[in-house]
Amino acid sequence: MIHIPIVLYHRIGPPEEALGLRSIYVSPRAFAEQMAYLHRQGYTTLSPAQIPPILRGERKPPKRPIVLTFDDGSHTVYTSAFPVLDKNGLKAVVFIVAGLVGQISLWCNDKEAEPHRLMSWEELTELQKYGHYLESHTINHPWLSRLTPSKTREELDSSKKLLEDKLGRPVSSVAYPYGDYTREVIQITQEVGYQWACSTHIGNRHQPEDLFQLKRVLVGPDTSLSRFKYRLSGLYDLEYKLKDK
C-alpha cells in the first residue's frame, strides 16, 4: 500500500451562494488555508505521469506526495484556485468535460442547480502553461455504467483525443463522472490508452491493482483545517476501510 492523498475538489467559491450543489463548493478562504498548509509542510504535487510508476513501486515517491484534482473544469478553478496554487508552488490535475469546454454544466439538470460556467480553451491553455495538467472527465459527463460499450468507448476515447489535439500534450488519466464505473468500463479505459483513473471511493492508500479505480480524499464546504489534515493522514483510509466492512 502506498500512501498518496488524491484530493478531490470541484468548485472554489462561497458555499452560501451555491444553489442546490453546496457540497461541491469549498470557500476561497478555506482553500487558501489548505494550500498554505501543504506548502508549509513541504508537500509535493505529482504529475499524472508519475503516478503509475510510483504505485507500481518502480519509482520512489518524493517526500509527502499529493495529487490535487479538480473534477469538471469549473471556471472557478481558473479564477479562484489557480492564483492560490501558483502562490504556493502547487500543481493541479483538472479533469475536463471535453465536449463542454467554454460552455455550461449541462449534466447538472437538477432544477435547483444554477448553470455553471466551465473553462474555455484559452483558460485551459493558460493553466497548462503554468504547469497544471488537463486530463479527461469524458465528453458529456454521463453515467458510464448506463451506456452501451461502444458509447462508453466513444466517451473515453474521443475526450482523450480532443484534449490531446487542442492542448498538444498526452492525456493519461480519466476521472469517471459521478465515480460511476464497472469492470467493463475499466477494461475499455485501459484499451483506449489511459494509464490510470480516479473513482470517488474514499481513502488515500493505494495498491498497484487499483490504478484504474483510485480512491480520493473528499474536501467539502464544512471541512475544517484540522479535518483536512486528518484526511491526508493514513488514519482516514483506515476509518473508511473499517466502515466498508
Ligand SMILES: [Zn+2]
Ligand atoms: Zn464530474
